[in-house]
Amino acid sequence: MPELPEVETIKREIEPFIVGRKIEGIEIKDHRNIKGISPEQFKKKLIGQKFKGLTRQAKYMLFELASGNYLTIHLGMTGRLLFAPDKYVKIVFNLSGGKNLYFSDARLFGKIRFFEAMPNLKLGPEPLQKEFTVEYLKKIFSKRHSSIKVLLLDQKLLSGVGNIYANEALFRAGINPHRKASSLSEAEIKKMQHAIEEVLEEAIKYRGTSDSWYVDAKGEKGGFQLRLKVYGKKNQPCPKCGTTIKREAMGQRGTFFCGNCQK
Numbered sequence: 001m002p003e004l005p006e007v008e009t010i011k012r013e014i015e016p017f018i019v020g021r022k023i024e025g026i027e028i029k030d031h032r033n034i035k036g037i038s039p040e041q042f043k044k045k046l047i048g049q050k051f052k053g054l055t056r057q058a059k060y061m062l063f064e065l066a067s068g069n070y071l072t073i074h075l076g077m078t079g080r081l082l083f084a085p086d087k088y089v090k091i092v093f094n095l096s097g098g099k100n101l102y103f104s105d106a107r108l109f110g111k112i113r114f115f116e117a118m119p120n121l122k123l124g125p126e127p128l129q130k131e132f133t134v135e136y137l138k139k140i141f142s143k144r145h146s147s148i149k150v151l152l153l154d155q156k157l158l159s160g161v162g163n164i165y166a167n168e169a170l171f172r173a174g175i176n177p178h179r180k181a182s183s184l185s186e187a188e189i190k191k192m193q194h195a196i197e198e199v200l201e202e203a204i205k206y207r208g209t210s211d212s213w214y215v216d217a218k219g220e221k222g223g224f225q226l227r228l229k230v231y232g233k234k235n236q237p238c239p240k241c242g243t244t245i246k247r248e249a250m251g252q253r254g255t256f257f258c259g260n261c262q263k
């Protein structure tokens, strides 16, 4: 599933490609990713509009149009935005200059929405913004007795941290995923904050993790899957101490950790 670094990678590729281009046509091969508006209205609202900018909030891409309208895309599990089509293309945006942007989605969990004005997505602070401080983490951890792992994935508290990077950040911070969030000391919260930022920045640098579906806009795999320490490493030796890495389900998500390094 594309998480923050993967969406950021795609956003950085697509932004220079679309800004200043006009939407000249839209081909809808399957309308089920379009939410809250009929396919006919979707076309009517968008054709003729020009892209002004592209920003990212957590796992959402926000396409700003010159009119002040917005288009948001969430890639879900298997969504892709591509410069060339693959076999799961659902929507084609025909852009000025003879270019196309393809939205592909094999499993149809992606969501595309149209807004008249900039939407409020009601997301919690995200790790690469200035609101993501030790103070903020202290505040959200202190009153909560759920496990730190489950809490890190709560998008209302912290947006953009998905399962892969939650596992990797906990390993880097040396914190056991089962720990109650409220039990973390100030020193551990500092380690946690640093580990989350570090792992996300590194993953963006390596253009995301391709563990299953994710490819960038050029259709190429990311590089961070080669740098994962625990995610997907069940029964393999811990890269720090050699202890066998465990996999457990927590909140229905695969949780990978070293019982020796993570206390």
Ligand SMILES: [Zn+2]
Binding pocket: 238, 239, 240, 241, 242, 243, 258, 259, 260, 261, 262
């Ligand atoms: Zn270990």
